[in-house]
Amino acid sequence: MSRSPRSLRAPALILVTALALSGCGADVDSSAGGKESASANRHYPVTLDNCGERRTFDKAPERVVTNDVGITEIMFALGLEDRMAGYVMPDDKGSVDEVPWKGAYDRTTWLSKKRINKELVLDARADLVFAGWNYGFNEGEGFTPEKLKELGVDSYLLTESCRNGRSKMRGVMPPLEALYTDLLNLGKLFDVEDRAEALVAKFRKQVADARAGAPQGADRPRVFLYDDGRDKPFTSGAYAGPHDIITKAGGDHVMKDLKDSWTAVGWETVVERDPEIIVINNYGDTSAEEKKRFLLSYAPLAKVSAIRNKRFVVLDYVQLVESPRNPGAIEELVKEFGGAAR
Incomplete structure (x- = not known):
């Protein structure tokens, strides 16, 4: 197929331009194919x-x-x-x-x-x-x-x-x-x-501002994160998102000694640490409301403060795993913890 005079001139103009630029000391990167800047x-x-x-x-x-x-x-x-x-x-x-x-x-x-x-x-x-x-x-x-x-x-x-x-x-x-x-x-x-x-x-800054209004000292509620699980609860240790979210919102994370991220514990540990508020992770085939009903009906938890007082907070999954929504979750919990009954 023959090429038009215009198409023949284009490569020559590009070559002349490149040579002129290099002569002026410009940094031209031929290996990038023109797709990336020298910077x-x-x-x-x-x-x-x-x-x-x-x-x-x-x-x-x-x-x-x-x-x-x-x-x-x-x-x-x-x-x-x-x-x-x-x-x-x-x-x-x-x-x-x-x-x-x-x-x-x-x-x-x-x-x-x-x-x-x-x-x-x-x-x-x-x-x-x-x-x-x-x-x-x-x-x-x-x-x-x-x-x-x-x-x-x-x-x-x-x-x-x-x-x-x-x-x-x-x-x-x-x-x-x-x-x-x-x-x-x-x-x-x-x-x-x-x-x-x-x-x-x-x-x-968002976290620092939220912390300024968080409960302090004796006003800090004991908090347990419930993800799911019947035989054993799946929860957060010190290295998963809920630990910082709960702590910086003014809560005392009852599983802060677990040097893991997401993990299972025994119900007896939950009973022993007697959380005053339970944060429910909202996701999966089991709704937050179904998780709440299970917790309220599970006999071994009957004397736990959060169960007796029906103190639950529901947060979405993405607020609790590492994500840009973590600071907003702290703000939300500050409001919830501020009204915690002691």
């Missing part, structure tokens, strides 16, 4: 500390797949939906119709309401999976960062889910610091550090 190229490679592992990235990921609602909203809060291939999330984690990131949800592909897996990641042509241990990654199902690496797909681990070196217990830092760490890490990875730093500063 952006100077940002990379970047090295991050993720769950104790030093990770180096030569460029920003362009097709990220996230797993679960909190992780997805961390990306949205940083304005990174344009870097996402999509998200995996069950539809039992609460409505997203009125959240600040509704537009980001609308612009991003909901890849699956089932479990994340290697086939889904490969079909999405992902270059990075943002998930966590028990937030998608699971040795039993063969879906791990190591397996993804074998397939040429990178990963970033949610800091709340970091293994702490003792068996499969999770957690290496206070929960809110885990959130701030991930925001700052991702800010660096995607070259939006100013955005990440501003968001962390906003959250720190």
Whole structure:
């Protein structure tokens, strides 16, 4: 096929322009194919500390797949939906119709309401999976960062889910610091550090302002987080979101000595520690109201203060796992704890 004179002139003009710019000392990066600025190229490679592992990235990921609602909203809060291939999330984690990131949800592909897996990641042509241990990654199902690496797909681990070196217990830092760490890490990875730093500063102020009105000293209510479970309650230890949310809202988290994130305990421990308020995690096939009815009807709990006084607070799942909604959850609990009967 013959080419028109106009199409023949275009490459020549580009070449002349490039030569002229280089003669003037401009930094022209021919390897980027014109897609990235010289400034952006100077940002990379970047090295991050993720769950104790030093990770180096030569460029920003362009097709990220996230797993679960909190992780997805961390990306949205940083304005990174344009870097996402999509998200995996069950539809039992609460409505997203009125959240600040509704537009980001609308612009991003909901890849699956089932479990994340290697086939889904490969079909999405992902270059990075943002998930966590028990937030998608699971040795039993063969879906791990190591397996993804074998397939040429990178990963970033949610800091709340970091293994702490003792068996499969999770957690290496206070929960809110885990959130701030991930925001700052991702800010660096995607070259939006100013955005990440501003968001962390906003959250720190939001939490500090909420704490100013929180109960103090003897007014602090004893609080238990109930996720689910009949034979044994599933709850939060010191390294999951509810610990900081309860504590910074002025509550005394009765399971603060558990050096784990999300874990099961015995009912006898709950009875012994006699919580005055029970926070119910609202998600899953069992509604918050059904969970409340079970707690009120379970005979071994009959003498627990929260049960006798019917003191319950319901928060959505995404408010309690690591997410940008954690500071708002603290504000909500401050209001609830302020009226706690002692």
